Amino acid sequence: MRSSRSVALSGVVLVAISLLSCSHEAVVSDIYYGVSNYSFPEDFIFGVSTAAFQIEGAWNEGGKGESIWDTYVHEHPEYTPDKSNGDIAADSYHKFKEDVQLIKALGVKYYRLSISWPRLLPNGTSNNISTDGARYYRNLFEELLKANITPIVTLFHWDMPTPFMDLGGWSNPVIVDYFVDYARVAFNLYGDIIKTWTTINEPHQHCYQGYGADYFAPAIKSHGVGEYLCAHYLILSHAKAYHLYEKEFKPHQKGKVGITLDAFMGIPKDPRNFEDVLAVRSYLQIHFDLYAHPIFSAEGDYPTFVRQRINNMSLAQGFARSRLPYFTAEEVKIIRGSSDFFGLNHYTTYLMSPSEMEFSWSIPSMDHDAQVRMEQDPHWEKPGTEWLSVYPEGFRKLLNYVSDNYGREIPIIVTENGVGDKGQLKDYDRISYFNKYLYQLLLAIHEDNCNIIGYFAWTLMDDFEWSDGYLSKFGLYKVDFDSPERTRTPKLSVSSYRNIVQTRRINFDRYKPLPNKLNHF
Numbered sequence: 413m414r415s416s417r418s419v420a421l422s423g424v425v426l427v428a429i430s431l432l433s434c435s436h437e438a439v440v441s442d443i444y445y446g447v448s449n450y451s452f453p454e455d456f457i458f459g460v461s462t463a464a465f466q467i468e469g470a471w472n473e474g475g476k477g478e479s480i481w482d483t484y485v486h487e488h489p490e491y492t493p494d495k496s497n498g499d500i501a502a503d504s505y506h507k508f509k510e511d512v513q514l515i516k517a518l519g520v521k522y523y524r525l526s527i528s529w530p531r532l533l534p535n536g537t538s539n540n541i542s543t544d545g546a547r548y549y550r551n552l553f554e555e556l557l558k559a560n561i562t563p564i565v566t567l568f569h570w571d572m573p574t575p576f577m578d579l580g581g582w583s584n585p586v587i588v589d590y591f592v593d594y595a596r597v598a599f600n601l602y603g604d605i606i607k608t609w610t611t612i613n614e615p616h617q618h619c620y621q622g623y624g625a626d627y628f629a630p631a632i633k634s635h636g637v638g639e640y641l642c643a644h645y646l647i648l649s650h651a652k653a654y655h656l657y658e659k660e661f662k663p664h665q666k667g668k669v670g671i672t673l674d675a676f677m678g679i680p681k682d683p684r685n686f687e688d689v690l691a692v693r694s695y696l697q698i699h700f701d702l703y704a705h706p707i708f709s710a711e712g713d714y715p716t717f718v719r720q721r722i723n724n725m726s727l728a729q730g731f732a733r734s735r736l737p738y739f740t741a742e743e744v745k746i747i748r749g750s751s752d753f754f755g756l757n758h759y760t761t762y763l764m765s766p767s768e769m770e771f772s773w774s775i776p777s778m779d780h781d782a783q784v785r786m787e788q789d790p791h792w793e794k795p796g797t798e799w800l801s802v803y804p805e806g807f808r809k810l811l812n813y814v815s816d817n818y819g820r821e822i823p824i825i826v827t828e829n830g831v832g833d834k835g836q837l838k839d840y841d842r843i844s845y846f847n848k849y850l851y852q853l854l855l856a857i858h859e860d861n862c863n864i865i866g867y868f869a870w871t872l873m874d875d876f877e878w879s880d881g882y883l884s885k886f887g888l889y890k891v892d893f894d895s896p897e898r899t900r901t902p903k904l905s906v907s908s909y910r911n912i913v914q915t916r917r918i919n920f921d922r923y924k925p926l927p928n929k930l931n932h933f
């Protein structure tokens with residue numbers, strides 16, 4: 413085993429080599445051994461994330477109404493490859509006390525979870541608050557606090573009450589007021605003990621995959637129109653909920669409200685080709701800054717490039733108006749600055765190059781508007797899910813992208829990051845993924861001066877991974893979905909993550925598979 417002193421030295425040399433190299437494939441710089449030379453700040457927030465629909469189950473208990481995910485997977489049992497649904501999931505609704513102990517065993521002091529909107533408001537509307545639903549979250553939050561774990565609560569993690577979807581969901585402007593009503597109920601019920609809220613999780617994935625495509629519920633398939641309507645009213649809903657809290661709750665509850673955005677990072681397929689560099693910019697602006705810019709930039713509103721591109725495309729396609737709606741001047745003002753922190757979910761990176769059309773695109777569509785071809789380097793490891801290749805350097809680049817574009821004043825909280833496995837308990841690939849991605853985060857803090865204050869691993873336990881059903885396993889704890897008890901078993905990554913949380917450093921050598929030849933002994 414090499415000492416950490418030699419780690420630091422050879423690290424410097426190898427990074428220098430990889431900076432000189434122009435190609436992403438040329439150098440595999442191994443900076444990941446020994447104990448990390450950098451450590452996480454004393455007050456760094458370590459946590460773990462889940463989402464209501466993915467773990468709770470109890471889909472029709474306690475007066476819960478249906479969400480679009482209940483309705484969609486019930487009506488389309490073929491949707492998931494294992495023909496599964498969220499009816500029972502990990503049964504966390506009944507097992508939440510045990511789950512709090514699992515979180516405690518991880519050594520983290522923070523837990524990011526979401527409230528199921530239709531569990532709290534069976535019809536979506538605030539005239540009918542479910543007593544059981546309200547009590548469930550109260551008990552859960554109190555159980556967490558008793559274990560010295562701070563809950564960070566998301567209001568919307570994709571489970572829209574079905575009655576609202578029947579009215580168009582996020583594409584109907586009236587949703588804005590109904591979402592604010594829901595936020596008011598939650599702030600009223602729990603604001604005494606919940607001090608950090610996020611309004612909405614991953615609006616981009618939700619709108620792009622659910623309104624644009626049919627990869628996620630509600631599977632509208634309104635490419636290029638529905639996805640922008642969804643984005644537009646969702647951003648407004650977020651901002652209005654933020655201001656509700658600012659005005660009516662913050663003065664006495666003294667908490668914070670933010671939003672969580674998602675981003676794949678892009679790198680030019682050929683870094684020497686300026687067209688590829690521009691493709692990365694186009695992708696990030698249309699898929700990420702579309703959401704980030706109205707909220708986090710100094711000037712507000714959609715980015716100029718995005719506005720021009722979609723206007724141009726809409727005009728050329730014969731639309732009577734831009735497919736991207738306009739915010740009024742007043743709305744631009746309300747949205748700008750409406751987040752106390754930058755919640756960021758990140759999983760993987762793509763190689764990007766320009767393309768006018770790809771086989772899988774529709775016209776119009778967000779993909780066609782961005783004009784970017786995306787692929788992954790076959791050399792990158794792919795330990796679990798098909799879409800997730802390991803490229804840790806992309807994480808640091810993304811953190812820098814956010815910091816460069818939206819400033820270093822706004823604290824960044826990485827609200828999700830993780831990788832799937834194939835069901836094994838010795839999840840060395842996950843350990844390696846967390847180690848490497850967290851090391852890139854350390855570099856972003858210490859060398860790039862990015863203001864990153866927290867990190868949440870996705871996810872506490874194996875769960876319903878949306879269109880993958882139960883086949884994708886992202887949990888630190890394994891869940892036996894064949895047993896009625898939904899037995900939880902710690903994977904090796906539980907010890908490894910706990911070790912990082914406790915030592916504030918990454919030990920790259922401690923949890924490694926034995927070299928093959930040693931396995932004979």
Ligand SMILES: *[C@@H]1O[C@H](CO)[C@@H](O)[C@H](O)[C@H]1NC(C)=O
Pocket residue numbers: 419420423424427443449450
């Ligand atoms: C830690 O290692 C990185 C390379 O991984 C290097 O850039 C940095 O200078 C090192 N820092 C210290 C304090 O040795």
Ligand SMILES: *[C@@H]1O[C@H](CO)[C@@H](O)[C@H](O)[C@H]1NC(C)=O
Pocket residue numbers: 475476477534535540542
């Ligand atoms: C309120 O929700 C409960 C539980 O789902 C339902 O039984 C009841 O009909 C609802 N009441 C109204 C007024 O919609």
Ligand SMILES: *[C@@H]1O[C@H](CO)[C@@H](O)[C@H](O)[C@H]1NC(C)=O
Pocket residue numbers: 475476477478534535575
């Ligand atoms: C409210 O939700 C409950 C439970 O899902 C349902 O039985 C009832 O019909 C709903 N009421 C309205 C007014 O939609």
Ligand SMILES: *[C@@H]1O[C@H](CO)[C@@H](O)[C@H](O)[C@H]1NC(C)=O
Pocket residue numbers: 717718720721724
């Ligand atoms: C939009 O079209 C105008 C006029 O043809 C052109 O100058 C501009 O570069 C285009 N912008 C984008 C982002 O496509």
